[in-house]
Amino acid sequence: MTSPVAPFPAARLRRLRKSPALRAMVRETTLAPADFIWPVFVMEGCDAEEPIPSMPGVSRLTVDRIAAAAREAHGLGIPAICIFPYTPLAQRTEDCAMAWSMDNIANQAIRAVKDAVPGMAVMTDIALDPYNASGQDGFVADGEIVNDRTVDALVKMALAQATSGADILGPSDMMDGRIGAIRQALESEGHQWVTILSYSAKYASAFYGPFRDAVGASAALKGDKSTYQMDPANADEALRLVARDLAEGADMVMVKPGMPYLDICRRVKDSFGVPTFAYQVSGEYAMLRAAAGNGWLDGDKTMLESLLAFKRAGCDGILTYFAPAAARLLAT
Numbered sequence: 598m599t600s601p602v603a604p605f606p607a608a609r610l611r612r613l614r615k616s617p618a619l620r621a622m623v624r625e626t627t628l629a630p631a632d633f634i635w636p637v638f639v640m641e642g643c644d645a646e647e648p649i650p651s652m653p654g655v656s657r658l659t660v661d662r663i664a665a666a667a668r669e670a671h672g673l674g675i676p677a678i679c680i681f682p683y684t685p686l687a688q689r690t691e692d693c694a695m696a697w698s699m700d701n702i703a704n705q706a707i708r709a710v711k712d713a714v715p716g717m718a719v720m721t722d723i724a725l726d727p728y729n730a731s732g733q734d735g736f737v738a739d740g741e742i743v744n745d746r747t748v749d750a751l752v753k754m755a756l757a758q759a760t761s762g763a764d765i766l767g768p769s770d771m772m773d774g775r776i777g778a779i780r781q782a783l784e785s786e787g788h789q790w791v792t793i794l795s796y797s798a799k800y801a802s803a804f805y806g807p808f809r810d811a812v813g814a815s816a817a818l819k820g821d822k823s824t825y826q827m828d829p830a831n832a833d834e835a836l837r838l839v840a841r842d843l844a845e846g847a848d849m850v851m852v853k854p855g856m857p858y859l860d861i862c863r864r865v866k867d868s869f870g871v872p873t874f875a876y877q878v879s880g881e882y883a884m885l886r887a888a889a890g891n892g893w894l895d896g897d898k899t900m901l902e903s904l905l906a907f908k909r910a911g912c913d914g915i916l917t918y919f920a921p922a923a924a925r926l927l928a929t
């Protein structure tokens with residue numbers, strides 16, 4: 598793109614930055630509460646919460662408190678909430694059977710939010726890790742992550758979530774073939790209006806550390822996830838994954854983590870023009886909060902700037918733990 602800019606002094610690009618009014622007129626990107634999906638952590642019990650030390654300002658909430666939090670978020674204009682379970686140790690087994698139980702804590706939370714705030718879209722996470730003794734996203738056999746048998750389990754998990762009332766399913770497991778299998782099952786079981794937001798370009802990232810604390814998976818995880826999550830060195834591969842997931846029936850796609858991967862967001866949006874989301878993950882949140890907590894950065898300004906950057910990079914929305922705080926700031 599060449600800019601029709603005459604040489605100085607005819608062109609004074611500072612003219613358009615002269616006043617708030619002029620800056621508002623030529624602003625290319627905007628940020629609004631409707632851009633956010635709010636990830637929350639649900640735990641067993643009632644009327645209680647537990648702060649997560651590596652994520653200042655974020656707590657695990659009991660189901661009743663999740664419903665109340667969803668109502669508040671909805672009031673702030675946030676359209677969707679994404680539920681992650683903190684599973685009791687006894688429910689983390691080798692066969693991962695709790696993953697597709699209608700009574701697991703995540704499915705309880707889906708029903709509670711849909712009851713309390715029917716207008717709020719509820720998103721889920723599909724992967725076996727919260728229910729797996731090994732902390733891996735798939736079944737483990739002979740030290741390897743088994744693909745196809747895991748996909749069968751993910752399909753059962755998806756159906757339990759859809760039956761519980763989920764609006765948006767988020768397969769985050771990175772197994773091959775899972776989007777097609779889930780889409781087919783949704784179609785044949787009467788859930789044809791349930792959308793899939795695929796974690797298509799999910800990297801094997803060290804930025805997930807605080808999340809694994811939040812869901813109690815840090816100690817459990819044996820080995821790493823690099824045989825299924827992407828190599829942070831790759832970009833073309835992200836486009837292959839997005840193309841594949843769209844062909845298999847994904848409605849929307851995600852890039853994860855967010856800030857270090859804005860180049861991927863831009864390439865995905867430019868290549869496919871489909872609804873593209875980024876996940877500003879737990880480590881990104883922790884970094885900004887830690888720096889702000891120490892007085893090294895302005896917390897509010899860096900929060901909004903980081904979120905605006907996703908929009909500028911082509912994202913339609915952002916999964917962010919900042920959602921309620923950012924929505925409150927945007928309202929003032």
Ligand code: PBG
Nearest residue numbers: 724726769804805808878879880
């Ligand atoms: C689990 C899952 C992870 C995150 C979302 N879903 C962790 C992982 O892949 O180990 C990370 C989110 C975050 O760091 O905020 N499949």
